[in-house]
Amino acid sequence: MKYRYILFLVIIGLLYSCKPELDEFSPSQGSADFSTYVALGNSLTAGYADGALYLSGQENSYPNILAKQFQKAGGGSFSLPLMPNEDGIGISITPQGMALTTKLILGFKTDCLDKTSLAPIQLVENPDQLELFGQLTAPVAGPVNNFGVYGAKSVHLLAPGYGDPAGLVTPIPTANPYYVRFASSAISTILGDAISTLPTFFTLWIGNNDVLGYALSGGIGDTITTPFWFGAYMKTIIETLNATGAKGAVANIPSVTSIPFFNTIPYNALELKVQAQVDALNGAYAPYNQLMELNGLPYRINFNLGYNPMVIFDNGMPLPPEYAQYKFRQITTNEIILLSTPQDSIKCAGWGSQVPIGDQYILTESEILEINNAINGYNETIKGLATQYNLALVDANSALITLQGGIVSDGITLTSTYITGNAFSLDGVHLTPIGNAYIANLFVAAINSKYSAKLPTVSLTNYQSVILP
């Protein structure tokens, strides 16, 4: 009798010790070799976010996320040129000139109407410029694997002296403080420094700034790199990398209109609620409409109750020189008002209604066309070179277009909506850690497919987005 009971209990005990198990996922490198990985690119690669480069932003950069996945498949250590703190340093270009800033955080801001709401604010107001400059240009010791440099265009990867501290103070600066930090010498190039690490694998995502400088300034500052020159620079970069025997992945350039900086303020943000206001505005613009009619031009400014297209300056209007002061019109549905437009000026100074919004805050249809043509040209080049050199191609452009419709992963919704969309940081251009994880997964998928590797994807749940107070 007792035997049976004991046997019974023993069986139960044995069975209880066995928890369910799944086949292990065993990562592998396939035909790639991740032992020395370098990342080349611009601010997106560097981990710039919230308008600044700061410590945790760098740690959450997509190359660093990717490197951790590589390490599961034979990858080696991955060093970042880390900033000294979480405050960060950014460059802000304002009508008053260039200034160094700390990162943006979400805080409470009182507007000109005395209404307080959540808005991006500087972590430190009016920081000491010399102190930030000193911090930014202090040399970084130790090896570097992430060669992403804020502001870099394709040509800058090849530019000797781009990391020369002397080039920061020339009348027209020829150096970039974000590269000065970790450049190996005064004459080194970003590409040369990357190659000196003897990489076995590289990622390359460059070209965004070749149009972004133009786009962020409303088409009045900076110029677009022509697709011809972009192609020439890219060919040199990829050929040089390929000559080392390293394998790699190259990402294409997303359309600027897929990022919040360009799609947050609607063209018709001007809301009129009172008929008297509508009448007053229409009366004020009556002479303008007459003038346009006399000159046989199609421009008319007209307001109605509800949402109205903003009034903007447009230097491209074909008006005779004597009417140059009339180069303004209502914006069309296909045109863009930039996130940099001062909100208080719209709310309290009549911008967009009584006062046309300045050209530096607007992308007109022709400017958008120029930008899109350039990006299309770049992306053809990138695709061609990826095929020619047998590299994994990351279609960041399609991925960010997909984001406009929204994607969901592990219960997190990702969209290109400013602040609440989880993907973009407070500057409206650069990614949040969640956004970087999304990009890292694009690289993982492309690399797995190209090199028959088996890299694990990352879960977006391990990363943060904009932090609300």
Add this chain to the structure above:
Amino acid sequence: MRKIALLTVFLVFASSFLFAGGYQVRLQGQKQTGIGLIGTPFAFGASSIFYNPGSLSFMKENYSFSAGVSGIFSNAIYGAKGSDYIAETSNPTGTPFYFYGAGKIIDDLTVGVGVFTPFGSSTKWDDMWNGRYLVQEISLSAIFIQPTVSYKINEKFGLGAGLDIVMGNVDLSKAIASPVNGQFNMQGKSTALGFNVGAYIKPTDKLNIGIDYRSKVNMKVTGGEAKFTEIPSSLTTYFPSSANFDAELPLPANLDFGLSYQVSEKFLLAAELNIIFWSAYDSLIIDFEVNNEKLVDSRSPREYRNSFIPRLGAEYKFNDKLIARAGVYYDATPTNEDYFSPETISLNQFAFTLGLSYMPIKGLSIDLSYLQLEGLEADKTYTPDNFGGTYKSRAFIPGIGLSYNF
């Protein structure tokens, strides 16, 4: 709106029962558990109150009492698709129990009452696991109190019916994703009614047939308490620390057909088919009594399908003091391919059971049972949250019971 609330309760229920498809737990008698959880074609005494009130009046003695408890040791594992990420549950031990008492008023009329727990579930994942925006922890429990009457029409046919008074509890916690970031917990109670009717037929001395129908019970939570915690201060006006909700969770109806055959004096074979009307669980709706711009009612699709469980069992009587039992069954998941939530890890399951009854003195039986469930590995996704991967589960359920007839 009320319906939304009910669904929430369901959600809670849904998560708890790893071992019986959805959140049902049939461990309401150790003798039945040992023989593959087959109950309808037997007249084991008071435990027929749950399995088949129609056979209650066939109990041999004038009084019958039965009580027991099981321990559910269950674990599930989740592996993310295309990733090395793995998570395991650390579920608390579930303890379904039962107590039945019955007595004959006159020879052919028996009355009784049962207290038992045929539905329930508890699933606990790590607070920081990758599915935390779907569920972190859930526990569902329902206690049934069932006064029952059974009438033996003749030596070959009995009928019985019971009224179920059901008290349910639900407690669910999950994390709230960015950009909000925070914690959500909801707790609710519910009381509802249902019924259980059964018929018992003995066409010959050796063959017994049982049919039982247990109705759906709609567990409605009205005015449950929802708590939002760790919410950024700029959002606390939208997500209050305490809010009321309504929800509803259906405990599905069951239709069971069973038969047993006395092959020899010592050997008995039995088979049963259960139809579980899980399609009642369509979605889980949480209806907040006060909504705002950001706090909106939620509807989470579940779209369960009706499921069938075939069971086989056997009993061997060594002597007047010792009976051994064994059984097997296959329980196909009622869950929908696209709406598989980690709150109820209900996979296709294969189960085997063992049982032993020892009768030291006349009328007294000590009943032991053992049930093991293997949730078969499968790839599942909850599409609204795009949360998918490979799941597998296992449960060990030892049980002990006593019954006394006099």
